[in-house]
Amino acid sequence: MKGRFITIEGGEGSGKTTLIQKLKASLESNRIDIITTREPGGTEQGEQIRQLLLKGPTIRWDALSEALLLFASRRQLIINLIKPALDAGKWVICDRFFDSTVVYQGYAGGISIPLIRQIYAAISEGVMPDATFILDIDPVIGLARASKRLTDESNDEIRFENKSLEYHQKIRDGFLKIAEEEPNRFNVISAELMPEEIFLRLMRVIEPWLKTK
Numbered sequence: 001m002k003g004r005f006i007t008i009e010g011g012e013g014s015g016k017t018t019l020i021q022k023l024k025a026s027l028e029s030n031r032i033d034i035i036t037t038r039e040p041g042g043t044e045q046g047e048q049i050r051q052l053l054l055k056g057p058t059i060r061w062d063a064l065s066e067a068l069l070l071f072a073s074r075r076q077l078i079i080n081l082i083k084p085a086l087d088a089g090k091w092v093i094c095d096r097f098f099d100s101t102v103v104y105q106g107y108a109g110g111i112s113i114p115l116i117r118q119i120y121a122a123i124s125e126g127v128m129p130d131a132t133f134i135l136d137i138d139p140v141i142g143l144a145r146a147s148k149r150l151t152d153e154s155n156d157e158i159r160f161e162n163k164s165l166e167y168h169q170k171i172r173d174g175f176l177k178i179a180e181e182e183p184n185r186f187n188v189i190s191a192e193l194m195p196e197e198i199f200l201r202l203m204r205v206i207e208p209w210l211k212t213k
Contacts, residue, residue, distance in 0.1 A: 003086035004209055005127065007097040010135030011171050012161050013145030014191040015198065016095050019135065022199045023093060030210055035085050038095035039073065043080050046073035054157035063109025067116060070101050075123040083125050098124070099132060099178060104160070107174030108167050129185065130209075133202055134175045137191035139168035 006023075008016045020036055027034045040050040049069050053061065061069070074097070085092050098120050106113040137145075146161050179186035189201050 002212075003089050004091045004131075004206075005082065005086055005094070005129045006091070006206070007094045007099065007129040007132045008135070009096060009099050009103075009132055009175060010191060011137055011139055011142045011168055011175070013142030013147075013149070014135035014137045015145075015195065016135060018195055019133075019198055019202065020093055020095055022195070023202065026199075026203065027091060032091050032210075033089070034091045034093065035081065036093045036095070037077065037081060039077065039097055039100065040070055041073065042077040042094075043073075045076045049073040050157075054159050056159055058159055058162050060159065063105045063111045066109065067101055067105040067111055067119075070105070071119055071123055074098065074101075074120075078123070078125055078127050083127055086127070094129075097129060097132075099175075102178060103171055103174035107177065108170035131205055132186050133205075134179055134186055134188045135191035135198070136172065136176065136188050139165060139172055141192065143168060 008020055010016055024034055024036050039046070040053055041047045049072060053066060053069055077094075082092050082094070101120075102113055102116055105111045106116050143161060143165070149155075176188065179188050187202070187205055189198050191198065193201075
């Protein structure tokens with residue numbers, strides 16, 4: 001059985017968590033052996049790095065420092081969880097992955113995108129997503145959603161949410177740009193659709209895989 005690697009991307013408040021929960025339940029009902037994880041995080045080391053990156057003032061790290069911390073977390077996630085799972089024929093769904101670094105630290109943060117890709121090639125063990133779904137949302141709407149969710153959850157991982165609207169617009173533009181550059185892997189879905197419609201559009205892409213599991 002072939003393992004599959006699916007990544008879910010998007011700006012703040014785009015509904016990634018909700019979509020991943022629905023996808024996980026659907027795949028499990030199809031008897032798919034599935035693991036869900038997230039970036040930054042997913043391993044003990046990664047979760048520690050997550051706290052460093054997502055808490056504190058916006059000026060705590062510059063974009064290059066953010067990228068290097070993310071790559072340290074990503075390396076541990078790849079070698080300890082993602083690659084072993086894929087090699088064992090499992091499916092992996094990841095809430096954010098390498099493309100978020102291209103967009104957040106590259107397009108929005110100003111770091112050289114070729115440099116980001118070069119570092120990824122060095123640490124990736126050849127792992128690349130089979131499909132990436134970008135939940136596209138107006139950052140004004142997304143940030144309002146994210147603020148409500150974080151308040152409801154008493155969650156203080158708000159460092160990126162506190163960055164400027166201009167920064168978040170660059171994130172949206174960056175995701176759309178990379179989707180144009182690699183249309184065979186990326187699938188853009190409006191995050192302003194109803195959750196069930198978003199899920200159905202995702203399933204149309206991966207349903208052929210279920211027939212060959």
